[in-house]
Amino acid sequence: MSLSPILYTENVSKRFGGVVALDGVNVHVSPKMLTLVIGPNGSGKSTLINVIGGILRPDGGRVVLNGRDITKLPPHARFRLGLARTFQTPQLFTSLSVLENVLVPMHEYYEERVLEILLRNAWRLREREYIDRAFQILRLLNLDHLWDAPASDLSGGQMKLLELARILMSDPRVIVLDEPLAGVNPSLANEIMGYLTSLRSELGVSFLIVEHRLDIALKFVDYVFAMHQGRVVAEGPPDAVVKHPAVIEAYLGG
Ligand SMILES: Nc1ncnc2c1ncn2[C@@H]1O[C@H](COP(=O)(O)OP(=O)(O)OP(=O)(O)O)[C@@H](O)[C@H]1O
Ligand SMILES: [Mg+2]
Structure with a gap:
């Protein structure tokens, strides 16, 4: 059994006009784990991490950090509580x-x-x-x-x-990374994922990562959530999730 999560979402939903970007999403990040969110373009990954980071307010549901409901807190307040994020441009x-x-x-x-x-x-x-x-x-x-x-x-x-x-x-507890490997050559991409692995064991920090480079990222992460059309369609260890029929269909069907 894994430890109780350091961060989780509960039934998070978000609409943009007629588009349902998130539809009852439950994800969690366990302490000292690398957690990966995958899914085809437009499946809701960035929306989810923006809701978690406090850049977007969800229409429904909760975000809980360290047992505390942070759904209504602005990003800097979340940062003070140990939830940090990087930006696409450093x-x-x-x-x-x-x-x-x-x-x-x-x-x-x-x-x-x-x-x-x-x-x-x-x-x-x-x-x-x-x-x-x-x-x-x-x-x-x-x-x-x-x-x-x-x-x-x-x-x-x-x-x-x-x-x-x-x-x-x-000294954050959780760091959210949106596409940390984008535009990075394969050898450095592997190196970066390796660093994240050592940071989690040396500093006790957890990572929530959104990444398209599955060939590289899947080798390093502990747990995966697969999204499709605003929902989590599969979760579990990487090898199980990539074989899951709903995940294969999501990528093939677009
Ligand atoms: N600010 C916005 N205004 C309107 N629609 C939006 C907005 N942000 C996202 N969407 C829509 O919400 C859905 C989910 O988008 P999101 O960016 O979360 O997907 P994603 O999984 O991050 O995709 P990608 O892999 O391309 O980064 C898409 O249909 C997108 O067009
Ligand atoms: Mg995105």
Whole structure:
């Protein structure tokens, strides 16, 4: 039996005018698992993760994080509760170094803790901890040797990883990734999926991934939800889901 989910949706629905984008969707993410959402174009994957991230308000149903109903919370409030997401175009400061980019959220963190800033010793301790954590994360993503390089020197794939590194600094429980392998060459795509696997075991973070590159993604994930026309038509371990008749039909029928 898997542990109780860190994140789940319950009966989520969403319409756009006459289009039913989500129709009673239940998905869950277990702690320290890689969970993949697949489905043909227009099946509702992006709508689902936008509802989970708080960018879209569902017409019905609930989103629950760590036992708490977050359905009505805005994205930044969800972020504070440990639900983070990356963007298709990495949000980086290209003139800053790799390490500086990773340390950016540290300042936001401090702003919220003005009292701690006044306590100098606490500040120094935290700063040491933050830099240690930054290097731990950079090592896990094989970016540590580039810590001093400007972010603009990185390849597209490395920029995606750097954005992920920065998000990891806030110690999220769940990270939502929409097509992390899009536009990435096969060897780097395999590398990225490998990093996600080690992050989940080293840092205890869970991932909810939407991805079209099934040949690569399926090898690494623990659990899969297959969507078709706004519904989950199959779920389970990757090998079982890809053989499921409803999934085959969804891809063949379009
Ligand atoms: N903002 C919107 N306004 C109107 N219709 C939308 C909007 N967003 C999505 N849709 C429709 O909702 C349905 C689900 O779209 P969604 O983008 O969630 O699919 P998807 O599974 O992410 O597809 P893809 O694999 O192409 O990214 C589609 O019919 C789409 O046209
Ligand atoms: Mg999409």
